[in-house]
Amino acid sequence: MINDSFHYQAGSLWGDGVALDTIAEAVGTPAYVYSATRLLNNVHRLQTAFAPLSPDIHYSIKANGNLALLRLLKDAGLGMDAVSAGEIYRAQQAGVDPAHIVYAGVGKTRTEIAYALAAGVGWFNVESHAELQLLNTLAGETGQTAQVALRLNPGIQAQTHHHIATGHFGAKFGMTPDIIQDILAHRADYAHLHIAGLHIHIGSQLGDVRETVEAVRAAQALAAPYADMRTLNIGGGFPVHYTASDEYPPPEAFATALVPALDGWQLMIEPGRSIVADAGMLLVSVLYIKEQGGQRFVISDGSMTELIRPALYDAIHPVIPVRVSDQAANHEAKPAIVVGPVCESSDVLHRGALLPPLVAGDRLAVMVAGAYGMVMASNYNMRPRPPEVLVEGDTWRVIRRRETWQDVLQFEM
Numbered sequence: 433m434i435n436d437s438f439h440y441q442a443g444s445l446w447g448d449g450v451a452l453d454t455i456a457e458a459v460g461t462p463a464y465v466y467s468a469t470r471l472l473n474n475v476h477r478l479q480t481a482f483a484p485l486s487p488d489i490h491y492s493i494k495a496n497g498n499l500a501l502l503r504l505l506k507d508a509g510l511g512m513d514a515v516s517a518g519e520i521y522r523a524q525q526a527g528v529d530p531a532h533i534v535y536a537g538v539g540k541t542r543t544e545i546a547y548a549l550a551a552g553v554g555w556f557n558v559e560s561h562a563e564l565q566l567l568n569t570l571a572g573e574t575g576q577t578a579q580v581a582l583r584l585n586p587g588i589q590a591q592t593h594h595h596i597a598t599g600h601f602g603a604k605f606g607m608t609p610d611i612i613q614d615i616l617a618h619r620a621d622y623a624h625l626h627i628a629g630l631h632i633h634i635g636s637q638l639g640d641v642r643e644t645v646e647a648v649r650a651a652q653a654l655a656a657p658y659a660d661m662r663t664l665n666i667g668g669g670f671p672v673h674y675t676a677s678d679e680y681p682p683p684e685a686f687a688t689a690l691v692p693a694l695d696g697w698q699l700m701i702e703p704g705r706s707i708v709a710d711a712g713m714l715l716v717s718v719l720y721i722k723e724q725g726g727q728r729f730v731i732s733d734g735s736m737t738e739l740i741r742p743a744l745y746d747a748i749h750p751v752i753p754v755r756v757s758d759q760a761a762n763h764e765a766k767p768a769i770v771v772g773p774v775c776e777s778s779d780v781l782h783r784g785a786l787l788p789p790l791v792a793g794d795r796l797a798v799m800v801a802g803a804y805g806m807v808m809a810s811n812y813n814m815r816p817r818p819p820e821v822l823v824e825g826d827t828w829r830v831i832r833r834r835e836t837w838q839d840v841l842q843f844e845m
């Protein structure tokens with residue numbers, strides 16, 4: 433998807449004020465490229481949409497945790513949503529005040545909870561009764577009072593890919609309403625906890641606003657008897673448009689439905705994808721073209737080890753040429769299967785990209801790849817992970833260098 437930041441200029445693709453060819457020539461391919469402008473515009477859009485509720489926004493680090501991006505987001509006034517002590521550490525390294533970190537996750541270890549308590553994170557999003565008891569014990573041992581939001585599993589099936597739906601009964605996430613009710617009735621038993629809010633996150637890339645509203649209503653009903661429980665964290669899940677034909681509700685649609693529903697409540701949100709997805713793309717180069725069995729395979733140097741989303745979720749990331757030298761070539765665009773070098777049939781970047789005639793060395797852009805791209809990259813097939821580049825206006829810099837074979841082997845003995 434083309435946007436204000438990634439756009440064609442005189443037949444070649446640019447990221448804001450920098451030609452992507454310039455970056456590819458300097459750092460090679462595959463490489464991730466992010467636009468600082470787009471990132472901050474996305475933040476601003478969410479802030480504006482939810483402004484009537486003065487939301488407390490915590491960026492979900494899991495979507496893309498690069499330190500340079502975290503610093504930009506921290507400077508834009510965002511807190512962070514961490515799902516492991518490692519992510520808390522990462523946020524601290526980016527200079528984030530731990531009081532502005534919420535710590536979530538269905539399987540926090542004792543060591544991780546102790547780390548989070550020592551760091552002084554602002555909120556624990558707790559997902560089970562046993563975790564609540566452990567947190568109470570550990571907080572007591574260190575003489576602290578931990579602020580807690582209980583994660584509700586409202587029993588709502590979100591319209592999204594089944595791998596990323598989390599709000600239905602049968603999912604491992606959150607606690608069912610009966611359990612939450614019971615905990616709230618016995619809040620006083622937890623001497624070292626301040627149970628001050630509820631948390632819901634029914635899924636990612638949500639297709640329908642109404643399910644979120646329904647989940648909010650369920651949480652409000654549980655909190656209603658307790659006048660000091662008026663903080664509601666609704667998680668992330670705001671969808672993005674991967675292709676031009678995607679019809680997902682924009683953040684404004686969520687805000688329109690939620691602002692009246694949340695009057696008198698302190699809203700917290702944990703967006704990841706909606707902030708970083710379309711601020712990033714993956715640059716790859718064509719290695720070979722292979723026509724057989726009625727198919728045109730474009731074999732690129734990028735693969736499922738850089739971007740696993742097409743293989744894992746059948747996700748569609750538009751693949752477009754970095755250079756469209758002449759209009760005629762565009763008219764000859766034909767479907768192609770864009771694949772990588774990895775030894776798996778699932779190693780596909782796009783199953784039906786419409787691409788002009790290509791030759792080895794041509795560069796392609798895999799779009800809307802800023803979220804759940806680099807963070808899910810692997811070294812499978814002994815492939816060093818790619819570099820990450822940040823474009824800021826008409827300048828750019830490497831914010832993570834390409835791994836080497838030696839980097840990959842360094843932990844083995």
Ligand code: LLP
Pocket residue numbers: 492495513536596633635636637667668669670702703704705706741745803804
């Ligand atoms: N809060 C909680 C509790 C979450 O579990 C998640 C995402 C978020 C916030 C951020 O959600 P977002 O705004 O990004 O939708 N790897 C998958 C997505 C996994 C999402 C996991 N949880 C993908 O590539 O689509």
